[in-house]
Amino acid sequence: MLEGLLIGLQTALSIQNLLMVIGGCLIGTFIGMLPGLGPMSIIAIMIPVAISLGDPSAALILLAGVYYGAIFGGSTSSILLNAPGVAGTVASSFDGFPMARQGKAGKALTIAAIASFAGGTIGAILLMVFAPMLSSVALLFHSAEYFALMVVGLSAIAAFAGTGQVAKAIMMTVLGLIMATVGEGALFNMPRFTMGLMDLQSGFGFITLAMAMFALPEALFLVLKPRENKESDGDIKDLRITRAEARAIAPVIGRQSVQGFFIGVLPGAGATIASFLGYAVERNIATKAEQEEFGKGSIKGLAAPETANNAACTGSFVPLLTLGIPGSGTTAILLGALIALNVTPGPRLMIDAPEVFWAVIMSMFIGNLVLLVLNLPLIPYIAKVLSIPRNFLIPFILFFTLMGAYIGQNNATELLLLVGFGICATILRFADYPLAPLLIGFILGGMLEDNFARSMQLYDGISFVWERPMTLGLLIVAAILIILPSYRARRARLRADGIADGD
């Protein structure tokens, strides 16, 4: 591990990679502040730039910096405008915005920055400890277990993303898997479902799909319903917090770093769930007097979601780096970027590309430090981005979305596909269909089929399911993950109906 840390430090501290971290954090903060643009959209837009770097470590460090920066930027717009830039920072506005209205915007931003820094740093330490352990366990896995593990991951994502409507999330996952089968796969070397079109020979472009699923609908929603531009109260001054305040939030930060990290590790449960759960837990365990302050400008109510969402972001890297399975839409996009750079995340990543694995972990520490040291004093100036008129902002967002898809494939047909998929994604969002499972299904589709085919060939059929106990166990877990939320939602509905009927 020490050797790995040294390799990571050496790689992360190179001039190029330091610039990537700083640049990524600044770009992420800047764009993350814009209401409507989430980390998935920002990362999708940045992928062509990252891929063009050619160096997987530098690319992943840049994208990780953008990810953290976007979460940090999202908190700023939550606190100053009550308009969260990203879903993971919605809970931060519950107490952050009231603080800003009370003239404590500077203090709220400092608490958010410190909590984010602590959450991210403690999360990175936990990642350093748990990732190698999980990697060594995962090395024992065969293709059958991998197949089953991916089914578990997809089921968990569908179960979490569905929130009571699991069928919709499963449908989206299956649609993603179906889209992954289009084109000439490596497995059979024959075109499938291309309808004779040459442009579909290599399948759908991952970047095009990512842009269409996230960036384009967000921009269209901004056009359809412009958000009110609420003014923040005066200039941002007095960024200091008192010793008593620091003592009050310290235990919150400690608890939420650990809780947020483990929520982040779970597939499907990302920063958003971690931040809401963190807020709820801290509110429940607070004293009665403190509980009354929640929602009115409580520093604990602000520190809890801020710590938890950053720790969860770090935690979501565990399944990505050790198993090659993305736990969230954002890490799914990162996985796609890594595959485009010929790096396959998974248990062998630590052995085959230790410089990538450890450099990413080390860059998390550096990124968090950059966000704290560089961004905090710059926040009053960076916050000026919130005053860019939408007449200029939206065409630029759309342009960068188009450019991202074009640069990725150098093919104008991709742009038409982007517009078409973007319209479909917007309609799906109107009807409350979750889009992250579709993208994760699309990215995992190739690997899932590859492992399924290998297991079928090795066992000359489907017998691997019952001949390998771990595979069977994992598939049972997957089935439970799908059935349980549907059953519970149905029971809750029936109970509610019963009460309504006067039973």
Next chain:
Amino acid sequence: MALDRWIGLVLLGVCLVYGYTAWFTMDGGLAPFMQRNPIWPSTFPKVLSIMGIIASLIIVLGFEKGEAKIGDIDYRKLWEYNLGQALLLLVLMAAYALLLRPAGFLISTSGFLILGSVILGERRILLTLIIAAVATGIVWYLVQVVLGIFLRPLPLFLGAT
């Protein structure tokens, strides 16, 4: 029928067409040696088609009733939002896709940014022109020179490579 169930119906159609291809037409040209394998190129799509059909039927038949959530935008009152602007921007994006190569990057991009701003209600034309021209130039320089990705700057008829 609610929008989510209509979408479910469309997805059911997609899954049926996909399944028909996987079950009945895909294996037609399969080489004899591949036919002895336990897994064919159509195996995985066959499984997916069944799963897709079941999931879409659950949605269409309304077995899983969820709470009807209305998010930021209520699609039933779509005309109350800036629908015209959104549609015009989509048309503009499609036009950009079609014109990018023949018109070249500089003209199509600055045109896209200017028209995009005008569609959204910007009336300070001079300011829009300056912002679009500067931004187009910077992006072209960054992509072409810094990143080394070729972008044809001028239209085809001007003989640009």
